[in-house]
Amino acid sequence: MAASTLTEVARLAGVSPATASRVLNGSARTPGPDIAERVRKAADSLGYIPNAQAQGLAKSSSGLIGLIVHDIADPYFAAIARGVQAAARHQNKMVLLATTAGSPADERAAVAAFAARRADSIVIAGSRSARTADKQGNAELAAELDRYCRNGGRVGVVGHAVVGAESDEGYHVVGVPNEELAAELARELAASHAGEFVIIAGPEGLLTSDDRVRGFQRGLADAGLPPADVLHTGFDRTGGYEAGMELAARIGAHGGSGQAGAEAAAPPRLCIFAVNDVMAIGATAALRSKGLRIPRDAAIAGFDDIETLRDFRPALSTVRLPLEEIGRLAVPGAGSGTVGAGTVGVTGEVTLRRSTEPGGEPAS
Amino acid sequence: MAASTLTEVARLAGVSPATASRVLNGSARTPGPDIAERVRKAADSLGYIPNAQAQGLAKSSSGLIGLIVHDIADPYFAAIARGVQAAARHQNKMVLLATTAGSPADERAAVAAFAARRADSIVIAGSRSARTADKQGNAELAAELDRYCRNGGRVGVVGHAVVGAESDEGYHVVGVPNEELAAELARELAASHAGEFVIIAGPEGLLTSDDRVRGFQRGLADAGLPPADVLHTGFDRTGGYEAGMELAARIGAHGGSGQAGAEAAAPPRLCIFAVNDVMAIGATAALRSKGLRIPRDAAIAGFDDIETLRDFRPALSTVRLPLEEIGRLAVPGAGSGTVGAGTVGVTGEVTLRRSTEPGGEPAS
DNA sequence: CTGTTAGCGCCTTCAA
DNA sequence: TTGAAGGCGCTAACAG
Numbered sequence: 001m002a003a004s005t006l007t008e009v010a011r012l013a014g015v016s017p018a019t020a021s022r023v024l025n026g027s028a029r030t031p032g033p034d035i036a037e038r039v040r041k042a043a044d045s046l047g048y049i050p051n052a053q054a055q056g057l058a059k060s061s062s063g064l065i066g067l068i069v070h071d072i073a074d075p076y077f078a079a080i081a082r083g084v085q086a087a088a089r090h091q092n093k094m095v096l097l098a099t100t101a102g103s104p105a106d107e108r109a110a111v112a113a114f115a116a117r118r119a120d121s122i123v124i125a126g127s128r129s130a131r132t133a134d135k136q137g138n139a140e141l142a143a144e145l146d147r148y149c150r151n152g153g154r155v156g157v158v159g160h161a162v163v164g165a166e167s168d169e170g171y172h173v174v175g176v177p178n179e180e181l182a183a184e185l186a187r188e189l190a191a192s193h194a195g196e197f198v199i200i201a202g203p204e205g206l207l208t209s210d211d212r213v214r215g216f217q218r219g220l221a222d223a224g225l226p227p228a229d230v231l232h233t234g235f236d237r238t239g240g241y242e243a244g245m246e247l248a249a250r251i252g253a254h255g256g257s258g259q260a261g262a263e264a265a266a267p268p269r270l271c272i273f274a275v276n277d278v279m280a281i282g283a284t285a286a287l288r289s290k291g292l293r294i295p296r297d298a299a300i301a302g303f304d305d306i307e308t309l310r311d312f313r314p315a316l317s318t319v320r321l322p323l324e325e326i327g328r329l330a331v332p333g334a335g336s337g338t339v340g341a342g343t344v345g346v347t348g349e350v351t352l353r354r355s356t357e358p359g360g361e362p363a364s
Numbered sequence: 365m366a367a368s369t370l371t372e373v374a375r376l377a378g379v380s381p382a383t384a385s386r387v388l389n390g391s392a393r394t395p396g397p398d399i400a401e402r403v404r405k406a407a408d409s410l411g412y413i414p415n416a417q418a419q420g421l422a423k424s425s426s427g428l429i430g431l432i433v434h435d436i437a438d439p440y441f442a443a444i445a446r447g448v449q450a451a452a453r454h455q456n457k458m459v460l461l462a463t464t465a466g467s468p469a470d471e472r473a474a475v476a477a478f479a480a481r482r483a484d485s486i487v488i489a490g491s492r493s494a495r496t497a498d499k500q501g502n503a504e505l506a507a508e509l510d511r512y513c514r515n516g517g518r519v520g521v522v523g524h525a526v527v528g529a530e531s532d533e534g535y536h537v538v539g540v541p542n543e544e545l546a547a548e549l550a551r552e553l554a555a556s557h558a559g560e561f562v563i564i565a566g567p568e569g570l571l572t573s574d575d576r577v578r579g580f581q582r583g584l585a586d587a588g589l590p591p592a593d594v595l596h597t598g599f600d601r602t603g604g605y606e607a608g609m610e611l612a613a614r615i616g617a618h619g620g621s622g623q624a625g626a627e628a629a630a631p632p633r634l635c636i637f638a639v640n641d642v643m644a645i646g647a648t649a650a651l652r653s654k655g656l657r658i659p660r661d662a663a664i665a666g667f668d669d670i671e672t673l674r675d676f677r678p679a680l681s682t683v684r685l686p687l688e689e690i691g692r693l694a695v696p697g698a699g700s701g702t703v704g705a706g707t708v709g710v711t712g713e714v715t716l717r718r719s720t721e722p723g724g725e726p727a728s
Numbered sequence: 729c730t731g732t733t734a735g736c737g738c739c740t741t742c743a744a
Numbered sequence: 745t746t747g748a749a750g751g752c753g754c755t756a757a758c759a760g
Binding site: 047049073075081118237284324 | 414435
Binding site: 369390420 | 752756
């Protein structure tokens, strides 16, 4: 027993399907007030629900917004998804979700699937990769997106422009000043911190990670400091943990665990910058498992200011990013004025907290 | 310039649309190998992408799975969403997302929207409410779901059966033994804890919250203890924080902040059970803001074992729930055998950690 | 094995 | 203002 159709409603109301369509959906003013009422009654007496597929076919537009993320359970993407969802709701559209773990091939497939569903626009979040291994994948992804745009689709990108994108037509990118913010973070840290700096980065080639690393190094240079060592690892909690274990060994070698690390002016305490909060938390866990304490034995900072992590102790120094707003802005047509192509930027804010406090006393 | 159609492909390949359809989509074995090749070439020379809307219209099935959550940025729902996504992928379907903040009216609307899109099945996560204020909303939601089922849709529910659901036809619920697990948690806590118990609960009427409260009280009774006080508040971090502030006042009045709370056998230390992890974290933050320490001045436990919170210190005692699996199982047709209606259950595990350790020493 | 003929449910000209 | 006809793109019965 399939759902009832417009035709059935029309018949019950004693009018033509066209008329019924007009009162139930068509935006032009409803025909004869008497007729309208009759149709409406018929409609909900039958529990009529318009078939969006048919509507979409007829009008060639679907009311769908495709969203591509690496992993919806990652709080970074979840926050962005919330923003996208809000914007979609504002446009009376629904969001279609695809997760890809960052694989360009999967992303290409997702774009194709969205195109097949005739999504009105698609939002692609998550760092692009510039690794040579992904080169072909990226090219294919770009081609797929270009085709989608050429067919009238609009795409919103978070962070960077799509790697090989051709026309700017239809693309809409939300720029995140990763490099600038990382530089600022480095400068502020350098001002109050005398020890050595280390960076826990994602895989080489991950644009977001690379940008943050570059920015941080630049900031150190601005402060007259030498570049920091860079540890490349996974862009997630586990990666942070592994790097943390390695650093714990280094610190241990220098005799970190001992009571207090020289209260003097220049303690040799390490200052760690993890390119995102989740990695920072992983690193912290690793250090702790080795008996090291933050900020006493090492300072640590992250990036993103993930909401769920705000109650973490010691409070994590980080760079606040307006994740939800980023999601909202990434939806084409939802931004502040800028309708079609173009770039809108957001700003973040360096937020220094306990985890990088200078003379890290025992937390008691 | 719209995307190219099957007809165009067929023409280019010099065959009928039906044939083209057969090679490109129809599962029956591809016709003449030569023809097939010709069609395929034509297809991707044109960059053909099948129109899923048209396919759906023709076959009346859409390859869509609707997912309803309160808030996609809530780690609880995000984890479930990941599971749903995985199951969807397994079925070659895509997931449509709707967020409702728990409002029955919005949920009803979401179900209608999914029905309009002819979603093959819909998964509804998040606690149902039994408040009288929501009574009508619930009834309408149930009606909408029933109608959806009657039209051949299948719905998966996380936690409880839908409140007013009529036929069991098409419903598929993933049972979570909230009450039993909460009881077990209470018993284990009671065994090692001598102080008073308090519960930070969600709004009265929220089924999940109510179940956990009931279970916890039962567990206390099993241990021969009197029922705990119950504070009703928001089912989120803020709710937990507010309740935490109130409790901090109580504890303070009893002189909690003082160094050590009696190392003796029966310290009057409060043991707090927050009905979910996020609330527990909020409460912890509140206590800390008042100078109280966990587990020294109060013990605290949560529920869910949210992944992002596992590195929290002091490690939070909680009940581990296989959130991702729950999401996976909630998708109709993805479960272990059980195809249509029915109930599958999952189990959780009481996980005691530092936050409820008996003689809470200063964390140093 | 391939082509032809009908719809799927709706919207949109075009007449009336 | 309302009804009739055609088509959106594809698939599913039938013929051939």
